[in-house]
């Protein structure tokens with residue numbers, strides 16, 4: 015494997031899209047159940063192509079430097095020591111899920127844990143090339159063990175096919191394209207497979223031709239910008255600027271802005287060094303979490319305990335759902351202090367690995383104790 019530039023820390027930008035009228039869309043056997051969410055405009059954001067490229071640039075710049083600062087470089091900079099102070103205060107509000115594991119375990123005692131895992135920056139480190147964001151074999155093994163103990167879903171901005179090919183575990187649920195492409199496991203115990211058939215859901219299916227058209231247009235118009243990369247995530251698009259010279263960000267923002275101006279049914283959000291274009295439907299990772307809980311038969315039950323681990327701004331929708339339901343916990347993966355709806359934190363994928371191993375071990379011990 016080629017050595018990748020692993021990114022240590024970043025500040026995510028805020029979402030800056032605008033409301034656009036949406037049309038009802040269809041998508042799979044579960045469409046009727048979730049129709050109520052689909053015809054509403056997304057009021058949390060701005061408008062299709064509306065807004066000025068300048069404000070986009072501010073959001074793009076709110077991210078950390080394009081390339082990684084090494085741990086050593088951070089250690090010697092005064093910026094790092096100031097940051098560390100902020101981080102210590104923040105950690106009091108969002109304690110480490112490893113250090114406070116017992117608190118978390120006690121809260122879930124006697125309840126059915128359901129595990130939700132983001133992919134990039136959570137199970138795999140952030141690297142320059144999105145096609146090479148592989149997860150380690152140890153991580154895969156840990157996720158496999160987790161799925162043996164608890165229903166487990168991967169919730170990602172990537173298209174379901176791509177994230178499935180990275181994770182390579184057929185016993186999981188997958189919610190790709192920011193939750194707009196949900197499918198159940200192909201594998202596993204019969205009772206889970208039966209439930210899985212109820213899970214296929216694609217609320218933005220009508221947008222496929224539009225997304226394809228915009229993808230082709232963006233590939234064409236951004237090809238003059240070195241380092242820019244447009245990724246087709248099936249129901250949404252990612253325009254990566256991690257490897258674009260900062261001097262060209264304005265040009266890139268303008269090209270993306272002018273493209274989506276022609277598509278008022280699309281909206282723009284920001285991720286980690288990425289502009290994300292998606293349908294203006296009221297559907298996100300939080301809605302996907304609720305959908306999966308309901309499909310698994312846990313809706314309305316007090317004895318279910320969802321855990322959601324993620325690093326990105328798009329994961330906040332899921333953290334918020336858990337906070338509003340007063341159920342389970344969100345765990346934010348971050349090495350810096352950030353505003354979040356998550357209750358706990360972990361610093362990086364290496365800590366996620368430790369946490370996953372720990373929860374499996376805890377579950378096995380609890381089961382042993384029940385037997386004796």
Ligand SMILES: O=P(O)(O)OC[C@H]1O[C@H](O[C@H]2O[C@H](CO)[C@@H](O)[C@H](O)[C@H]2O)[C@H](O)[C@@H](O)[C@@H]1O
Nearest residue numbers: 133134140141142144147170171252256286288
């Ligand atoms: O929801 P996620 O699973 O976290 O997916 C969000 C985006 O992740 C990927 O981009 C990010 O990771 C890349 C690889 O480390 C990195 O190069 C890029 O800068 C990050 O934004 C993925 O490529 C996107 O399509 C996802 O939307």
